[in-house]
Amino acid sequence: xxxxxxxxxxxxxxxxTEAEIKSAYRKLARKYHPDxxxxxxxxxxxxxxxxxxxxLKDTEKRAAYDRFGENWKNGQDFTPPPNWNExxxxxxxxxxxxxxxxxxxxxxxxxxxxxxxxxxxxxxxGGRGGSSRQGMNFKGQDHHxxxxxxxxxxxxxxxxxxxxHMPTQDxxxxxxxxxxxxxxxxxxxxxxxQNLRLSGQGGPGMxxxxxxxxxxxxxxxxxxxxxxxxxxxxxxxxLAPWEAALGTTVNVPTPAGSTLELKIPAGTQTGRxxxxxxxxxxxxxxxxxxxxxxxxxxxxxxxxxxRQKELLREFEAVxxxxxxxxxxxxxxxxxxx
Numbered sequence: 001x002x003x004x005x006x007x008x009x010x011x012x013x014x015x016x017t018e019a020e021i022k023s024a025y026r027k028l029a030r031k032y033h034p035d036x037x038x039x040x041x042x043x044x045x046x047x048x049x050x051x052x053x054x055x056l057k058d059t060e061k062r063a064a065y066d067r068f069g070e071n072w073k074n075g076q077d078f079t080p081p082p083n084w085n086e087x088x089x090x091x092x093x094x095x096x097x098x099x100x101x102x103x104x105x106x107x108x109x110x111x112x113x114x115x116x117x118x119x120x121x122x123x124x125x126g127g128r129g130g131s132s133r134q135g136m137n138f139k140g141q142d143h144h145x146x147x148x149x150x151x152x153x154x155x156x157x158x159x160x161x162x163x164x165h166m167p168t169q170d171x172x173x174x175x176x177x178x179x180x181x182x183x184x185x186x187x188x189x190x191x192x193x194q195n196l197r198l199s200g201q202g203g204p205g206m207x208x209x210x211x212x213x214x215x216x217x218x219x220x221x222x223x224x225x226x227x228x229x230x231x232x233x234x235x236x237x238x239l240a241p242w243e244a245a246l247g248t249t250v251n252v253p254t255p256a257g258s259t260l261e262l263k264i265p266a267g268t269q270t271g272r273x274x275x276x277x278x279x280x281x282x283x284x285x286x287x288x289x290x291x292x293x294x295x296x297x298x299x300x301x302x303x304x305x306x307r308q309k310e311l312l313r314e315f316e317a318v319x320x321x322x323x324x325x326x327x328x329x330x331x332x333x334x335x336x337x
Contacts, residue, residue, distance in 0.1 A: 004113045005074035006052035006065065014070065017172055018057065025053040051114055060090045061118060062175050063167030080116055083219060089145040089164040089180075091203055091212075140203035140212035148221045149186055151228065154281060155255040157188035162216075184216065189282035191230065192219045226255060231281045231290025236297050237262075244268045244298045252294055254279055262294060270298035 007014050010024045031037065032046040055061045064085060072078060145164050153160065162184050165177040184196065195215045202212025220228065227234040233255055239248070247266035251259040254276075262274060273295050280290025301308070 001078055001112050001116065003072045003074060003076045003078035004111065006055050008074050009048055009052040010056065015174065017174060021056045025049060051111060059167045059169045059175055063177055064088055064117065083148060086146050086148050087164055089143050089166040091141040091143050137207035137209040138205060139209045140205040142212040143202040143214045146217045146219060148219050151220050151223050151226055151255050152257060153186045154190050158186045160184050160186060187284060189284040190218055191281065194218050194284065225253065231283060233280045233290065233292045234295065235292065236295045238297050238299045239264065241298055241300065254292060268296055270296055272296045
């Protein structure tokens, strides 16, 4: 996927005002409109102009797009960084929409770049809508944001203060972001992809209408130890060859912050899985508790002393066995049950 420099497409500076962006769009739209310009490539250029305008005229889309900074060049290979939109607050109408063309009636095909950032389809209509006549009361638009939490927060439940950044536009049409902080209770058992609803923390209502709600989509910070699938938690435990051969006892960390003793029987092979019942994540609605699965990885020593090498050669001479080929170890381990 290629990066699209929407400012370059419209020929405006990154600090351009709303009026400057609108003026540049109208000028280019007239020039490349398919009904006016029959040259090869004009229609495609017209679509690119419409897409750029759809982003830069929208306060929320523009603020999200500006998060990538000035380091990306038009046409450069691009993949959105993981969780690039963490803490970015937007309204119901902010993301996911077709873009109007010249005259307001054209909806062009959205590029892969556009869809990767803003989704696909027309804007959803928020709680506030309809007429603005005096006496009309409407609920405010719902807002959305993505936040990252630690696995331990979902395992134990927690109270956290989060910072969200909401795009705003000043009187001259310049876009900036405004920070607000909220105290949030993380319920025990919440999982990645689920939402927390904060009543009344969305957009302001119209008239005497109530404020909208704020929906926080949950995801986990990358964890160097654990992997999570649903309610189950997975961890790798390294063993030395002699530990696997003779048996041992290891301390297995859990997401709760404690450790459990796990007895490794003699002759344990790499790839063996031990299941710790009920040591995974609880269900948010009380439908049972997941398990923690421990995958054994037998690690070959990298740096051996001369004495250790001598002992291994003695073992080889006494044992005389060659290991047999086996089927792949990890082909089915991470499949969902």
